[in-house]
Amino acid sequence: MPQILDAALEEFGERGYGGASMAATASRAGVAKGLIYHYFPSKAELFKAVVRSCIQPAFAELERLVVVWPGPRAELLQRIIEFGHTRVGEEPRQQMLFKLLLAEASRFPELAEFYRAEVLARGLGLVGQVVRAGVASGEFRADAADEPGLAAVLLAPAAMGAVWRLMIGEDRAPDRQEMCRAHVALALNGLRRQPG
Amino acid sequence: MPQILDAALEEFGERGYGGASMAATASRAGVAKGLIYHYFPSKAELFKAVVRSCIQPAFAELERLVVVWPGPRAELLQRIIEFGHTRVGEEPRQQMLFKLLLAEASRFPELAEFYRAEVLARGLGLVGQVVRAGVASGEFRADAADEPGLAAVLLAPAAMGAVWRLMIGEDRAPDRQEMCRAHVALALNGLRRQPG
Amino acid sequence: MPQILDAALEEFGERGYGGASMAATASRAGVAKGLIYHYFPSKAELFKAVVRSCIQPAFAELERLVVVWPGPRAELLQRIIEFGHTRVGEEPRQQMLFKLLLAEASRFPELAEFYRAEVLARGLGLVGQVVRAGVASGEFRADAADEPGLAAVLLAPAAMGAVWRLMIGEDRAPDRQEMCRAHVALALNGLRRQPG
Amino acid sequence: MPQILDAALEEFGERGYGGASMAATASRAGVAKGLIYHYFPSKAELFKAVVRSCIQPAFAELERLVVVWPGPRAELLQRIIEFGHTRVGEEPRQQMLFKLLLAEASRFPELAEFYRAEVLARGLGLVGQVVRAGVASGEFRADAADEPGLAAVLLAPAAMGAVWRLMIGEDRAPDRQEMCRAHVALALNGLRRQPG
DNA sequence: CATGAATGAGATTTCATTCAT
DNA sequence: TATGAATGAAATCTCATTCAT
Incomplete structure (x- = not known):
């Protein structure tokens, strides 16, 4: 899960919220797309979690x-x-x-x-x-x-x-x-x- | 065409580049989607034109x-x-x-x-x-x-x-x-x- | 558009609302997925349109x-x-x-x-x-x-x-x-x- | 296991077979998703078991x-x-x-x-x-x-x-x-x- | 100039299912 | 028994873009 947050930080940072893609985040983190949704109910929640983690x-x-x-x-x-x-x-x-x-x-x-x-x-x-x-x-x-x-x-x-x-x-x-x-x-x- | 730029400014301003949609811009401007492409070859070019117009x-x-x-x-x-x-x-x-x-x-x-x-x-x-x-x-x-x-x-x-x-x-x-x-x-x- | 409705009727009839798939409907109708959304804003609306058409x-x-x-x-x-x-x-x-x-x-x-x-x-x-x-x-x-x-x-x-x-x-x-x-x-x- | 069947009956009843979700059934029953699969090999089998139980x-x-x-x-x-x-x-x-x-x-x-x-x-x-x-x-x-x-x-x-x-x-x-x-x-x- | 039907790739999200513990 | 992390396929839906008219 920290790997997901790290990957998401990179992805959001590079592409912005709108430009970031869950698929890209997942593959950056080396996990399946579905796993992200196991932890975060939506893109917006993932985003907020990323911010909180920083x-x-x-x-x-x-x-x-x-x-x-x-x-x-x-x-x-x-x-x-x-x-x-x-x-x-x-x-x-x-x-x-x-x-x-x-x-x-x-x-x-x-x-x-x-x-x-x-x-x-x-x-x-x-x-x-x-x-x-x-x-x-x-x-x-x-x-x-x-x-x-x-x-x-x-x-x-x-x-x-x-x-x-x-x-x-x-x-x-x-x-x-x-x-x-x-x-x-x-x-x-x-x-x-x-x-x- | 100024109406398209105005509409695009609103749309980009409210939703950001990634969130803005050509369809929404067109309907804000009261024209068909196709017409935007008559004047601007792509979303990115429209965006730059909007910025330039300001x-x-x-x-x-x-x-x-x-x-x-x-x-x-x-x-x-x-x-x-x-x-x-x-x-x-x-x-x-x-x-x-x-x-x-x-x-x-x-x-x-x-x-x-x-x-x-x-x-x-x-x-x-x-x-x-x-x-x-x-x-x-x-x-x-x-x-x-x-x-x-x-x-x-x-x-x-x-x-x-x-x-x-x-x-x-x-x-x-x-x-x-x-x-x-x-x-x-x-x-x-x-x-x-x-x-x- | 009548072809879409026909295809949707078949699909919904065979699989029920929940089981029907927009992709399958599109390919039954011989059109792209996106075209269905050009005419019907959602699966539920398509469904109602199908019923109405019957x-x-x-x-x-x-x-x-x-x-x-x-x-x-x-x-x-x-x-x-x-x-x-x-x-x-x-x-x-x-x-x-x-x-x-x-x-x-x-x-x-x-x-x-x-x-x-x-x-x-x-x-x-x-x-x-x-x-x-x-x-x-x-x-x-x-x-x-x-x-x-x-x-x-x-x-x-x-x-x-x-x-x-x-x-x-x-x-x-x-x-x-x-x-x-x-x-x-x-x-x-x-x-x-x-x-x- | 009776709790699973009860939960499944509610879920299937409310959402239909296609709309019912194993996850929702599990949480209704207060057990983990995996446990359902311990008892029932698949959603279809669970469904039939539910019907039989009634x-x-x-x-x-x-x-x-x-x-x-x-x-x-x-x-x-x-x-x-x-x-x-x-x-x-x-x-x-x-x-x-x-x-x-x-x-x-x-x-x-x-x-x-x-x-x-x-x-x-x-x-x-x-x-x-x-x-x-x-x-x-x-x-x-x-x-x-x-x-x-x-x-x-x-x-x-x-x-x-x-x-x-x-x-x-x-x-x-x-x-x-x-x-x-x-x-x-x-x-x-x-x-x-x-x-x- | 202007339309809007049509496309198709890609987005987010859901979900049945598996499996190591 | 029981958990829940993990997967991957498929679902709905969006959207930039093209093109015949």
Whole structure:
């Protein structure tokens, strides 16, 4: 059954939900078509199972880090941004998951809700927490705490970088490292407490 | 024939490339299936024609504005950012186009290339030009001119906002106005010349 | 399209609704599978179309006869009974129709209703009319007009003969002519006005 | 194993032979699919076993009654007819059995033969015996003994009543009691010795 | 220009049946 | 006895595409 999920992930990833074929998935997995239906009642259920199987506690590491971070918040924010640019879409399974979410979320409300709750909301919470802590400690300008859209703006460049890479390929998309550097610079400058 | 393209846009937009059906497109357009093949040799060609038909000189206005802008670059940049947040994905046709690009670009290299050249590159060029002008005029910090990823970072929040809205719906996605305000603030603060 | 209906009638008749196959129907008809779906949206619709195509004004002849009959009602009743025994299930199309109705009516409410309204009710009406006329003319015993189940009882032997023939074959079922003779005798004796 | 037969009866009764599924039968019975095959080599054999399990000595009571009946034959015949109308298709198991026989007999020759020998022939024998006895005793008209189709005609209304109820439902079919009354009246009148 | 009958490959899904445990 | 994983054939249905008219 894990082999079926693996095969299905590949197939869905390569062809999308609509383009994927149960027969191809079965033969990728080296099993008979019927066996898939022994475990999953339909293509849609298989798809959701595949997505579920890719969910990983990606944020756990960061969330722990935020809690125990001893140094300045600016540095923590930098780490988070760098983590976003380097780690997002690095592992193939995660990359496929993101691709599927991107392409099919609008046709699978459950998927969209999962993405909102498990990925977006956690990411926003993480960043928002750091920002507020930095404001409280006086590192960041005070009004940053009152900008409800700030977390999303801080998250967006890393996410959009991944989207661009998926859409037009790693080689033609904006360079990962360059975006990362500029992102860090803009964020830290943009949050710095104003002189005078 | 424009009716066919309109119908096809709706159909592709609602069902995606794989899910769209020529028969449904024909009946949406009120013509016979055969007529579609009179104009378009295949489903894939119809799809590309649909995408092409949605291309609009979205950047033309901005590109002109950048050239003739009389005031401070900060204000120009603010206008561009605001334009991005409010206009991107506002018109239904543009929204569908973006959705299709997002979902199918990886399976239609021509589409991806079109997006890269006509949308991404022009957008990056636009923003980059403003940044360099602002640096030249002393409004923005000098090292902003040497950050090749900066334009992408400045563009990303507006783009990602549109992606989020497509994925999880206007109502559950991060608020458009809040993101816009935070985006402007972060960008202007982040680019400001550092006090000596 | 008539060839499809003919082929479907054969297929459904031989194999029943559940056992019939669209592929077999198509190849019987000498057309491609897909063409059937060009005309009929589903197997169930094809089935109903087949049934509809078999409906014939079987009772029209008898209904006219009842109206204009000049002689004694007993003789008319005898003719109707004989018609029932000899004609029902004689023509192959009608035989198949009856078989299908019998076997599938309980799973196709529309079919059951059609049978009730177009076959059973008309048959009962016909017989009831003759009985009442015979009572009115004094040929039949008076209380026959007050027995609401009589028409069904008079119809039943002919119908049940057809059912038996379908179930166990013409050769092993009760003999058609013998049943017919006994039926006529019982009916005419049973309706005769009582002496004294 | 009785649970399997019960479950199979329900399943076959609801869906017919073709529509019934071994998996559904197994889950109705609360056992695994494999276990059914432990007892029954195939779906067809299970079906026949189900039918066999429903056979009950329905006629035994009547056959005994005919032998020992002390009173007039007319009264005995009336009882038999009333028994037919009230008892046939009363118990759900018998009803399902009849339904299955009706629908599938033509595709299961063994079933048809079983029905002919165990149901039809015994019923005809029973009625025939009573008629002959009544003729011998002078209660019934003499020529009734020479009508080979008479028994079938006398049996038919009760049987057809059950068929109609199965086809179009108890509520829309001819009323059971009304048919019974008319049947008794017609039979007794129709068999009465003619006045000189 | 325009139709729609016709095709045939391929999609998802069901299901009786087998078999190792 | 009993399970349930596994199979593979066949079922219904869809759909892009062709072509005679």
